[in-house]
Amino acid sequence: MNYFIIMSLGIVLNGTVLSNSFAQTEPLGPLMSVTEFTIKPGHEMQFREGIKAWKACYLENNGDWTWRMWRRQQGEGSVFVLASDMANWAEMDKTDESGKKCQDLATSLINPHVEKATSHVTRFQLGISKGNPLTEEIIRVTFYDLDPINGHRMMEVVKEVVEIRKNANMSNLGYWYQWLTGDPESPSFHLVMPYKDYAAMDIIQEGVWQTVEKNAGKAKRDELQTAFRSSIQNTWNYIYTLDKDISNPTK
Template sequence: MKKRMNYVIILTMGIALNWALFSSSIAQTEPLGPLMSVTEFTIKPGHEMQFREGIKAWKACYLENKGDWTWRMWQRQQGEGSVFVLASDMANWAEMDKTDESSKKCQDLARTLINPHIEKATSHVTRFQLGMSKGSALTEDIIRVSFYDLNPINGHRLMEVVKEVEGIRKSAGLEPGGYWYQWQTGGPESPSFHHVMPYKDYAAMDIIQEGVWQTVEKNAGKAKRDELQAAFRSSLQNTWNYIYTLDKDISRPSK
């Protein structure tokens, strides 16, 4: 998210980010996709409005100072507490070396109008997985995010299965419906991968579509479906998901 995040919220809160890189056990067969820097904010009870107003004030200051950073702020719709997720694309790790003079001019607003309303902030970096993800950019305002914590023994099978399943779907004329990300940093409770499924609105969730395993069975047979489904399940230690909506007032998806 570039060093600007240090000036916006992270540094001004005095949070030490100890991002430990982990090596992937999955062979890299695709070109490296871009990175995404993500910060999850848990807001103090009853402080959601003040937090949003603080972000609005910071955003206005940043735009006035001709800042070029872009970001999306998502609000989690389920789970405990009020949670917002700030996501920003990075072409590579080198962007972390850059500083943002525009954000420096607005850091006092972050310190006084945003930070007092935050109970906790957790940051991590993920990498977009090319080949098995949707080719077009995300434009929808609602996403369902599924998180995958890998089994220490069979976890390497997850992406093998995903690649094979997407190959079967592609042969059936179907393109990937969502976006896969591999976590590059994280703590003991962090997942290893997550998948983002976009929707234009909540009504789109009511549309019944052919399931992934139905497609596999239809095009590759029941035996292959059972084989891949078993491998997929054995690769996971835990999985969970949430729905997020884009808060447009405190986002800047494009310049």
């Protein structure tokens, strides 16, 4: 991601790298840098205008960094999430000359309107995720904080459920990410479910456990469901909408 704008906003990546306790059977997926901005009360319009000004400057200087800015629809306060893909860790060594030319705009027009910001790095999970790129503008994100003792079971269950769905000619439901950095309140994984619009959320679809029971039997459903629930310490979710005016999702 463009660390120049993040650092000019005074944000420091200060997470603890989590040990990967899950067997790696798939090639490593790309990384995603995620920065959550909590905006000062009453400053949302100024924050957005500051991002617009920075974006215009960046594009005028032929910047090629891409990002999505999502606005959280529920929860306390005004929260935006900046998400940017990275092929690997080496991208963090790069400098962005186009971003340097717009530093003053970030400092003067964006930073004053941010109450706090936290940054983390996640990794896309191949094999268990949808294969096509995310193009929808509404997402529901579910976060999973793993149980200290049984947490290792979660991905085992997810992979088994994915295999059952695959054998039933059903596609993967969403996009899984593992958190590689985190603070004490960070999740271990999150799942992104895309929707073309809010009306799509009204469509009742067959539940995951219904699919498992239909294709693998009730005993297998009970076994996997019990293991999954015991692997999770806490879970929560929010809906986010893409703010296109302050995003730059394609080159």
